[in-house]
Structures are given as structure tokens and as C-alpha cells.
Amino acid sequence: MRFETSTIKDIAKALGLSTSTVSRALRDRYEISEETKKLVLAYAEKVNYRANPIARSLKERRSYSIGIIVSEIANNFFSQVINGIESIAYDKDYHVIISQSHESYKQEKLNVEHLASRSIDGLLIALSSETQDIDYLRSLYAKGLPIVFFDRVPKDFETHKVIANNFKGSFDATEHLILSGKRTIAHLTNSENLSITKERLEGYKAALVKYHIEFRPELVKYCQHGGMHSAELEQAVKELLPLQPDGIFISSDRLTTGCIMALKKTNPEVAHKIAIAGFTNSNLVELFSPSLTSVKQPAFEMGQVATELLISMIEAKRPVTEFETKVLDTELVKKR
Template structure:
């Protein structure tokens, strides 16, 4: 016969107190005296009491689940962000439901619709590369579901946001290449409509402009995605130019490593013939030969802060805070794939 779950009522009857007193004692409520708290906690441990989260959720109109929507999960960036999110929400009693949009706008819409129907408590999202409008996010907000956007901005959407200063990171990388003596600097840029693509491209252009370098249209090529495969043909196109670049700033480390692979196959020396700098500081980047120069960003902190902001909105009795826009500063990491200044 299946053993029944120990309830608050069971503990209350054993101690001859009310179930509400037991509940408040387990929550360390200041109105309950210390002796009662000790007795309740001791008996709860003895009986191996576990709170019924489903019943608690129904009572408080909460599911204690937060949705996390990300474009992918195989890379270091989003897996680390999710770890940061979990490390904040789990101790607070929340589960996380991870959903992959696979860079699809339609899939992202379908996910948000399902989340609204399951009455999820809050949503953390990094939008897909194909996302251009935000009606589906606004629909969540209209349903009373708080939303925090991280990594990739949604311009014009009123929501809490946790971002990295992509412009500054790109500017640092390109200015370093200039200061190291590079004269013809190319950029392997990201998918067209992403905020991070726009900001990193603008950082590249402004660094060139500051040092009065000409902007060559053929030196900027947009990749279709963020994998190694996505970078091969664009890198080949750049390195086969008649006026071949002597430096490449890549959208991310995967694309930068693709450029290194192509350069080596063409017999080019790195950084003698071409300096290469990436963006993200993936863990494996320092183990390539030569080790990849890159832009480090505080990925784990992005996840933690995003979760903390959402958690502040989920806390009972807290006044609605103003929208927050937090921007982390990245850092240039110089390794062997770029010339020394």
C-alpha cells in the first residue's frame, strides 16, 4: 500500500497547534515563538515532511516555475547563462523550464503561447536572430507575466534588460589591431537584424573612423549563423580578396576559429600574415594553436543578474520597481592569434 504524504495538518495535530502556525513556523515567521519553531522543525525533519508545491502554487496562484527561452544551448555562452540563472532561482524555490527557439521567430512565438497557457510565473529570454517584432513578448506582459530580456536587446520593448556592451568590446578589439600595426582590417559580422550584430559592427566602424582608416565594403561580410560551419565560406571570401585583409575581427569565437582554419589551409601565418580576434572567450579558445585573442564577457553574471531582477518582481508584497537596463563591460584578452602592440 502506498504511503501517504505527511501534511501540515499531520504535524499540527501531533503538536496540538493549528496548521497555519506550522506553516508560519517553517517559514521562520517572527510572530511564532522560538520554542514552537524548534518543535515544528524537529518534527518535520523526523517525519520527512516535504511541502506540496502544487497545492502551495494553487493557494498562492503560482507555479514556482520560470521559463528560460534561448536560441541554442550547445555553446558555452547560453549554458553558462542558464547555470547562473539556476544558481539564483533554485535556492529561492523556483524550477526553470528551458525552451529552445533554434533561432526561429515562429518557434519563439509558439513557446511564449504555451508558457502563457501554463501560467508560468516569469520569463527570461534571449530572442532568436529572426525575431523582429515583439507582440508575443508584450502578450506575456499583458497577462501579468514579468519578462527580462538578456544578451540580445529588443529595441523599443519596455522590459527589464541585462546586456553586454558589445559596441565597446568591438571597439577595443579593432583599436588594438590598429595599434598593433594592422592596416587592412575586415569584419566577419553576425546575422543582419540582431542588436549584438549592429553594436559590434558599429564598434568596428567607429574604431576605423577614429584612426581615419577607410571603410571597405568588401571587408564586411555577414555570416548566417554562429557555428564553425557558418564561418568557413565567409572567411574564404575575405582571405581570397585581391587586397587580402591583414586582420579579421570576428563576431564570435566560433567564427574566428573558422577564419583561423581557412587561413592555415591557405598557408597563411597567424598572426604574421593575418591577425584574428574573436568575441566570447569560449573555454576552448585558449587551447588552439595559436591561442585565440578574444573579447571576454561576464556570462555567468549576466545569468545571475537577470534571474535576480526577475526574482525581485516575483517576491510577494514588493512594490513594482522601475524597469532596469543593466550593461556589463567586456574585456579584451590578448593571446597569440594577434600581433603584439
């Protein structure tokens, strides 16, 4: 069961030229006469010649493909990021290979190493909520694999990063809850490891400070698995409710939907009494009941920016030493 296509050799033989001439003609090199180019191009067209990317990759020692690691594609935020990535990558003739960590460190590492061995030219990654040790990434990076982080970024890793303005997003959401009269605002958030967790917590705190509301640590609940396990979420909700919050600010897509689900399941009667604001890029929020205020991240754009940075690293002639961290603004969509 094989797949026969014409090669440069075939064209060369048919036209009585050498493979080198054909190769150059196809790549439109200046050394080849217009006449020959036309000839070759026409024939290539006729036999529907497609360059073999595998052979090209082997020769050029690059694969024209970039790897992506996200926790889950079944997550609106990430699927939007991926769309952004693809929009740029395909334009620049790169292929993307998507892998899911499912919020597991082990899986993440495995996938990254798998991708690296498939000779990707660069990596775009949002860390899993479990990830603490990124030495394996450092070592790949040191060996020359360009890496750009997005959304969930590590500290102390000198490379390009693209993140949302998490502080401001959280601040705005929390402020919104306060301005609508809430005073006991809980905060349900991701694993403490994550950069986004810290930044969003800071935004939440800052809003409290601005309105002279005391910060109560017991109102903050961390979910190690980022809401992948419903038991974890239900437990958090169960611990939160006795404190009688009148508002709750939630710091990630999966947690937001999961939390509402847990609320409805365990305490349907209070679910509608608590004001909810949360990070989510779901395009279905309008259907949710109870309805909520959402913080939308510029996911598509984030993917685009990250990809542009990555490709610039890949195609840089000399090692890149100046790195930037792009911060993109979030959007607050108030509960209708």
C-alpha cells in the same frame, strides 16, 4: 508507481491540530505559540515532511520558477550566463527551467509559450538570431509576465535589460588589430536583426575612423543563422578571402570558432596569416591554433544581474515602471 509523502493533513491528524495551525507553524507565523511551533516542527522533521510545491503553486498562483531562453547551452557564453542565473535564483529559492531556441524563431516562440503555460513567474531571454517579431513577447508581458532581456535585446521594449558593452568591446578588439599593423580588417558578424550586431558594428567602425581607415562595406559579412550552419560560414569566408584581409574581427562565440574552422578547412595556408580577433567566452581559446585575440563578456555576472532584476520585478508589489539597462564591460584577452 507513486511516491507517497506526508502532508500537512497527516501532521495535523497525528498531532491533533488543524491543518491551518500546522501550516502556520511551518511557515513560522507570529500567531502560533512557540510551544505548538516546536511540536509541529519536530514532528515534521521526524517524518521528513516536504511541502508540496505544486499545491503551493496552485494556491499562490506562482511557481517559484523562472524560464530561460538561450540559443544553445553548448555555448560557453550561454552556459556561463546560466551559471550566473542559477547562482542567484537558487539563493532566492527559485527554480530555473532552461530552453534552447537553436537560433530559430519558431522554436523560440514555441518554448516561450510552453514555459508561460507552465506558469513560470518570469522570463530571462536572449533573442534568437532569426527573431524579428516580438509581439508574442509583448502580449505575454502585457498579461503580466515579467521579462528581462540579456545579451540580445530588442529595441522599443520597455523593461530591464542587461548587455555587455558591445561598442567598447568591438572597438578595443578592432583597435588591437590595427595597432598590430593590420589595415584590411574584415568583420564577420551575426544576423542584422540583433542588437549586438549593430552595436558591435559601430565599435568596429569607430576604431577604423579613429585610425583613418576607410570603412568598406564589402568587408562585412552577415550570417543569418549565427553560424549554426557551416555552409553559411564557409560561404562568407569564401567571399571574404579574395579581398585579402589581413585581419578579421568576429562578433560572436559560435561565429568565432566556426570561422576559424572554416578558414582551416577551406584555406589552411592562409588561416595562420590572418590575425583574428573575436568575441568568445570559450575557456579553450588557449588551445586554438591559429591563436586569436578574444573579447570575453562578463557572462556569469550578466546572468546574476539579469536574475536580480527579474526577481525584483516578480516580487514587486506594484507594477514596475522604471526600467534600467545595465551595461557590463568586456575584457580583451590578447593573443599570446
